[in-house]
Amino acid sequence: MEPSGAPAGADWQSHRSAVFGAAYRILGSVTEAEDVTQEVWLRAAAADLSDVRDLRAWLVTVAARTSYSVLKSARVRRESYVGPWLPEPLLTVPDAAAQVLVDDSVGTAMLVVMETLTPAERVALVLHDVFDFPFTRIAEVLGSTPAAGRKLASRARARVAAVKERPRASRAETERLLRAFKAAADAGNMAELVELLHPEAVYVADGGGRVTAARRPVHGAETIALLAVRQIEIRRPDAFQIIEVNGQPALATYRGGELVWLDTVEIADGRITTLRRLANPEKFPHIGHI
Known part of the structure; x- marks a missing residue:
């Protein structure tokens, strides 16, 4: 259960899917994405958001930074994973508990390819191509420079291009x-x-x-x-x-x-x-x- 406090309930609910969606795309795990979403809520509830002009961007930034940290530690576990790794499936029917904007970036084939990216490449690609974040903000998340973030996103985009180009059956x-x-x-x-x-x-x-x-x-x-x-x-x-x-x-x-x-x-x-x-x-x- 999410605690009371800032951001207000209505504001949080309007942005929760974006927070969860960013975390799930970066991590490929519903369980880990839900943990990150809860962590973002707790940080928001404890923060002074009076000067935050774009609450959605602030929340997604915190989600991305937290997911980046989780992914870097998870990579060690996944390297010792027995057999092929597939993403934890996300129910996307209208009454699913975790709502998220559905597009190609949450498709199973895309998440499988994204698993081959470095954590930094994955974060840069999701934030720029899905959430339209400028590279200055992406650099803040990654602790790098805008030029480095642009290079990471470009490299990641080239890796996933083949999946986007495949014909999709009805x-x-x-x-x-x-x-x-x-x-x-x-x-x-x-x-x-x-x-x-x-x-x-x-x-x-x-x-x-x-x-x-x-x-x-x-x-x-x-x-x-x-x-x-x-x-x-x-x-x-x-x-x-x-x-x-x-x-x-x-x-x-x-x-x-x-x-x-x-x-x-x-x-x-x-x-x-x-x-x-x-x-x-x-x-x-x-x-x-x-």
Whole structure:
């Protein structure tokens, strides 16, 4: 629960999504972003804001500075992470607890690429390209110069450009392919699975060392199809639903009401080119069960 005090409740609620959104884009974790949001509130409540002309910019600046510190320490933990790392999924339906402006910068594919950036590059890119911050303010957050901030943002932008240039499938096509993939895997229909996958498709699984999952990306339609069928046979899920995370449809698969994995996909020419399967239960609390 957020304490009473400055900024006033109405002002805080109008800017809370920006604070959370900045933290989530920088950190790729709902849990860490919520912690940062709470920290920003506490700092604002204890501060004299009478001379602050742009409260939103002040709050986002504090969020970015706090997230930068968290990210630098988190990098050490993530370097020892077991297997591929996928971002903690953000529910983006209208009634989700954490509201945030949804755009390409919160997409799963974008957050995966942003994880390869340095903490400073990530902060500079988010503040400039998403929140339109001048490089003078970005320099204050990073403890650098405006020229250095401009170079960091430019370098980061070049790294993420490939993701922005990829064609995006419609919501209807994404849902159709997710449902078709699930049905074919349940039926053990290898031929159908191979047809749904691009020949050079890539499968990435995040088990975090908590559950059994491929510790390296798996390549090729036939290999991925076989893996999908085997996982159904081993885990024996009994329910699924399409939900929206990070602004796109995702397939949530359950067993006994417990979420066992969450699939998101990239699509090109009517086929799945990338299948990302999040299975680390530590990243599920904000998704819930059925």
